[in-house]
Amino acid sequence: MKLTAKAARATGEGGPAVVLFAPQLGENVGQVARAMLNFGLTDLRLVRPRFGWPNAKAVAAAAGAHAVLNAMRIFPSLEEASADLHHLFATTARPREMEKPVMTAEGAAVEARRLAGGGRRVGFLFGPERSGLSNAELALADAIVTIPLNPAFSSLNLAQAVLLCAYEWFLAADRTPPVQGEVPDEPPATKAELAGFLAFLVAELDRAGFFRSPTRRGSLVRAIEVMFERRRPTRAELNLLYGIVKQLAAAGGRPRNL
Amino acid sequence: MKLTAKAARATGEGGPAVVLFAPQLGENVGQVARAMLNFGLTDLRLVRPRFGWPNAKAVAAAAGAHAVLNAMRIFPSLEEASADLHHLFATTARPREMEKPVMTAEGAAVEARRLAGGGRRVGFLFGPERSGLSNAELALADAIVTIPLNPAFSSLNLAQAVLLCAYEWFLAADRTPPVQGEVPDEPPATKAELAGFLAFLVAELDRAGFFRSPTRRGSLVRAIEVMFERRRPTRAELNLLYGIVKQLAAAGGRPRNL
Missing domain, CATH: 3.40.1280.10 (SPOUT methyltransferase, trefoil knot domain)
Incomplete structure (x- = not known):
């Protein structure tokens, strides 16, 4: 009322x-x-x-x-x-x-x-x-x-x-819980570290011809960014991801061992 | 620093x-x-x-x-x-x-x-x-x-x-205690109830000739007010005080039983 x-x-x-x-x-x-x-x-x-x-x-x-x-x-x-x-x-x-x-x-x-x-x-x-x-x-x-x-x-x-x-x-009478939802406990990388990795990844994907259609490139890049921003990788995980991307990119010129 | x-x-x-x-x-x-x-x-x-x-x-x-x-x-x-x-x-x-x-x-x-x-x-x-x-x-x-x-x-x-x-x-880092000093637990009378009693008391004291010197009356009245305001009497205590003052004032005309 x-x-x-x-x-x-x-x-x-x-x-x-x-x-x-x-x-x-x-x-x-x-x-x-x-x-x-x-x-x-x-x-x-x-x-x-x-x-x-x-x-x-x-x-x-x-x-x-x-x-x-x-x-x-x-x-x-x-x-x-x-x-x-x-x-x-x-x-x-x-x-x-x-x-x-x-x-x-x-x-x-x-x-x-x-x-x-x-x-x-x-x-x-x-x-x-x-x-x-x-x-x-x-x-x-x-x-x-x-x-x-x-x-x-x-x-x-x-x-x-x-x-x-x-x-x-x-x-003093409010019942809102101080925190709702999960708070991650691992230290995430800084925003700049994550942005650096995303720029590196997109550049490698460009080189590898991942974005076949220029019109779809923007939305694909955004989807990749959202995926990583939501998960907030730690610095150690970023280093692991750098290694993976570099290795894949370096192997890109060679025939895959099927 | x-x-x-x-x-x-x-x-x-x-x-x-x-x-x-x-x-x-x-x-x-x-x-x-x-x-x-x-x-x-x-x-x-x-x-x-x-x-x-x-x-x-x-x-x-x-x-x-x-x-x-x-x-x-x-x-x-x-x-x-x-x-x-x-x-x-x-x-x-x-x-x-x-x-x-x-x-x-x-x-x-x-x-x-x-x-x-x-x-x-x-x-x-x-x-x-x-x-x-x-x-x-x-x-x-x-x-x-x-x-x-x-x-x-x-x-x-x-x-x-x-x-x-x-x-x-x-x-979140402040160490000030939320309350310092004693908090009275009894319900005090309202300010108006206390003011009403103080006015009654001063009037009775005037009638009884308590304030012998007009020049000192002001400071005496203030001292009485401060005394009661500090103690914050409860409503029940005020009623008791009313009774006491009335009884003393009524007995004022009669010789004390020594």
């Missing part, structure tokens, strides 16, 4: 609330809506946005996630935005000295799923683009979420942070 | 190659570079980009990830872009009928880490923004990566797809 955002929120099926504290750009709110809906989140709340609403840039950036924007609510304070929530997870770039649990996005998602499964209402809080959340807002949160990042370059924008948290929320 | 992108690639420390097939917008390439560097990836390769290079929009969108753009390489074909790779993971929105393993981003990251740990060179392939990869490009890949998404709304752009794959690659 496909729910409207409002109905999903009313039944608690829209996932955790996403609370944006004092967002600065309408465009970012649109990107947040898009990131949320990609992972089934529909409950977006803004606290004191620094732009007017409705906002054309937000609508354009939402890329079709209008249901989230239409159901979005704006609040004058974080207290009011989170009044119906039991648990608030606050995201920060760097965890500060606070007497609160600190979680990865994955850890927070698992915990949020556990709480939501027990009937609690959960929200994820994100700060303004430039400054992030202040200690005053963090004080209202029950846990701190910090996304693991390259310490030498951590430049995650608002929509990306929401994307990763929403992704983890979705994954 | 902080490596340049080129040095990182030479030593294999820059993580999997990210190969963009026929990207349409320079801006997206900049966002991809930023997403990559956030998770320590530095080896970016473009096949037949549909824009000129260098590209001012790419530089602006990279948000400081210049090392990735400076080391970026452009190739005339996918075969040349992947010539030195042993394994190519191709991302698609929907898995097609192919005799290849299909993986989630998480499954692919774990597999890529395993392969890279064994000395293999690995790449992730992403298609053009609008059309995605065709079957011809997918045929060159060893595995198909499909990111789990809300089936009713799957609108992931190029940089977001790269972000999620790079994030999973980073996580």
